[in-house]
Amino acid sequence: MKTAVVRFPGSNCDLDVFHVLKDVLKLEADLVWHRDFAGEEYDSVVLPGGFSYGDYLRAGTIAAHSPAMEQVRVMAKEGKPVIGICNGFQILIESGLLPGALLRNECLAFVCKWVKVRVETSDTVFTRAIQKGAVLDMPIAHAEGRYVNDPEGLKELDENGQVVFRYVNNQSVPSEDSNPNGSMDCVAGICNEDRNVVGLMPHPERASEPILSPFSNSDGLRILAALRG
Amino acid sequence: MPIFTVEVIIENKKMARDPEGETIARELVSRGGFSEVKSIRAGKYLRLHVQATDSEEAERIVNKMSNTLRLFNPVVHNCTIRVRGETE
Amino acid sequence: MNIPRLEATRLKVNLTFDELIEARKRLGREPNEVELGMIDVMWSEHCSYKSSRRLLQKLPKSGKRVIVGPGYDSGVVDIGDGDVIAFKIESHNHPSAIEPYNGAATGIGGIIRDILCMNCRPIGLLDSLRFGSLDSGHSRWLFNNVVRGIADYGNCTGIPTVSGEIEFDESFETNCIVNVACIGQGRAETLTLGRMDNPGDIIVLVGGATGRDGVHGVTFASRVITEESELDRPAVQIGDPFTKKLVIEATLEALRTGKVTAVKDLGGGGLTCALSEMSSKGGTGVQVDLEKIHVREEGMSPYELLLSESQERILFTVAPEGEEVFKILRKWGLAYSVIGKVTASGRIVAKFRGEVVVDIPSELLTNSPIPRRIARRPKTTREKRAKAQSMSDLSQALCNLLSMPNIACKEYVYRQYDHEVGVRTILKPGDADAAVLRVIGADKAVAVKVDCNSSYCFLDPYNGHALAVAEAARNVVATGAVPIAMTDCCNFGNPEKPEVYWQFKEAIDGMGYMLRGLNIPCVGGNVSFYNEDERTGRAVKPSTAIVMLGLIERLNLVTSMALKRAGESIVLIGKTFRELGGSQYSRLTGNQHSNPPRAVASRERSSIRAVIEAIRGGYVTAAHDCSEGGLAVALAEMAIKGNLGLTVDLGAIPHKASMKPDEVLFSESSARFILTTTEEHAGKLLSLVRGRGVAAAKIGEVSTLDFKVVTENETLICCPIERLRNAWQTAIPELVKVN
Incomplete structure (x- = not known):
């Protein structure tokens, strides 16, 4: 299994994800410049967080037009694992690979904090080793992460089990005070119908080593470990 | 009293850089093949409905508001106020 | 001896009579308009440190871990195993006071470049902020926009803002203090110093195009400035963190080729400052062709090209045959221009349209005369001492103290900062007295904190500054670190006033006393004078932000x-x-x-x-x-x-x-x-x-x-x-x- 971490101009979690894949998970991985990316050389792909193209116009919009995203689209169709973290999630949405929209946080400010997210389904390539209902500690850091969809779209996602992560409180329940950005239904991450493309706002790579976690765990690694194949 | 539609456009000063507009023009529009578009400036657009006796007064109110509430900072921004006429 | 005929040049300079005479004496002729403008900028307080240089010499600056001390873009210390930490702090007070959002943002931009110049990757930002009372609408406007400016710029560049301090005091009502610090990590064997050592190297200007930004108060016959065009020009520059991120990555990648011999940021004084400091440090000279510079505005004069302070620019010297460097710049979409080469002449020679327009020794520009400054202890009007009242309900007193803005939780601020990016932040804002960043792949970490208390500095500048050093040291110690080096950012009023100069002198002495006592070297610093209300002439309380760096030798020592x-x-x-x-x-x-x-x-x-x-x-x-x-x-x-x-x-x-x-x-x-x-x-x-x-x-x-x-x-x-x-x-x- 070989994973590509795609760098767009303005990506800034690329090195962090690469560090976790190489040094923590000991995977075969490459950091790939978006113009040089050839999907057929890889078994899976990570779109890391950051501010691609400065988040100008709308987060993820300009990167969605990169030729790299054509490659990602092909990989998605072939059933290869694709994960978008934070800005990567925004790019997946802007490319139409995942449904809905990510709007400016309800509080209108950038929010960086550790949150709890509940795994809503084990039926995706990234959560198949995690029990449904498990709660993970991970940090978020974004200004545009409020997940929005029309009522039918949201209902459909829910019914299809495409909501993968929800922000929850200390009692493991989605609630207004557990919702850091005003996302509909506390949605923190979703997947496509084929369940191989996952996008989420929290940063698993920042929660992959106990020393970085206020809770001394490595919950994020449970998601990224799926890239072992 | 009639209600007027007033537009407020806040942009960086002409000689100031506008990284957002420049990036959209270079990385999205011109790469996307629209070479006819020669430049882009990004800004903020506000549409207000203002009750006033006439359009001059509406403009005066919005002008005063923009200045006293610092809707823009004259150090770096230009602010354009346009009265679009009475609202239906 | 005649002084240069200013009327003829129509150039407004800030040089004093004595300085003009000195300039002419050293040059051996009358400087032309362009040269005079360059001298004017380089001999300004901002570039020359003329009021502070001599006193700053008194701070201890050597230590077994010091690799690069004061005088370079940032100080560098050894943290073992060949790993080094570069760190630096700078003020952006004046721009932030009139345009807090972009003023603070461009402050971050500047300090990042100082770290980058040493071939270190920026891994953390800190900020030391002072405002008037939050009861004032103006202070709230400054506070909110400064914080947002730092957040938007820092977050976008992917450098975590890991620590800081905020103080509220009426003396900062019009003149807020915005000091920003950056720390970077690199390797001892690949450090670069911002100096031109090799004649024959090519000089490359990288990044943003040059415009007339920051070129003020100049009236040339060749360019008529109408009131309108001056209104179109912003007094504070616009931050561009996206371009900065590209500059960071491209510079680090270019440095890895081994073909880039030196890097220098373009800040105050623009190209003039970079060229003269780099060549003067290396004992070399430069020959540049100003027409080669990539520009944003039409018809720029040699004066404007040499003194523009346009943002997001950086200067490389590149060994001949540096094509791979240019390839990297193109990959990152950065504009660049080859503007000349390093020479052995010791002079800055600039050509424009085939004519030599500047020919001046580098050293003349970088070694300004030192003016005489007088220090006089201010007369203290002893305030009448009210008899100390005790509060009877101490529970209430404690709660009241906890909700005083200087003590209260600053989560409102640090929530807006990405303090996690980089996967190094072990102790996060609010966890401890200092931030702790691990060294990836090693069993060690660094602790860093910025601190000052302007009340103490005002009451007694000597004692107060000594306290600031001590507190910053205790802060890193409380996380399990040994303090190994510091850098400082002095914020004072007008040094031409004897009372202000006295405060500054006392401050340096107080810091020196404590640094020697704790055996901590000072590896650099920044001085901001003239922090005064233009109308009232009232100065801010003297305050020097102390950035303390500590080394945590094993990760199991980290303490919250x-x-x-x-x-x-x-x-x-x-x-x-x-x-x-x-x-x-x-x-x-x-x-x-x-x-x-x-x-x-x-x-x-x-x-x-x-x-x-x-x-x-x-x-x-x-x-x-x-x-x-x-x-x-x-x-x-x-x-x-x-x-x-x-x-x-x-x-x-x-x-x-x-x-x-x-x-x-x-x-x-x-x-x-x-x-x-x-x-x-x-x-x-x-x-x-x-x-x-x-x-x-x-x-x-x-x-x-x-x-x-x-x-x-x-x-x-x-x-x-x-x-x-x-x-x-x-x-x-x-x-x-x-x-």
């Missing part, structure tokens, strides 16, 4: 401030004196206390050594420095963080019998720490500390109940933790009218 377990012992290190002058408690009660805490280097050194050893011994479960708000506030912060209660016996706190309870609890005496330890280790900890000749006492225990301070026969404070937390956490959001 949160109380860990009920039943653990609470130990106070150091003595508590009646020192409430300038304290937050005196601010709260309106009392004019006369005694600020006294800075005593030997005492600080002993406390610090004792705590370092206690942490190394594995005896310490939590540590916190005792400062603003005194012992009671420090204990409350530890309790809130750990969500645990405690009971402290006032009688167990070493103090003079004549001190009243509130004086014991809220005095801000220096050289103190609070530690917690397990019951098993308490005896060993106490004997270790006392063995070092430092006062130490077990003053109480951690509990699962309320926050209590008792004496033999009464309860002085009894508060549920939630009440303390509420007072501490809601104060700032309420003041800025959010929530």
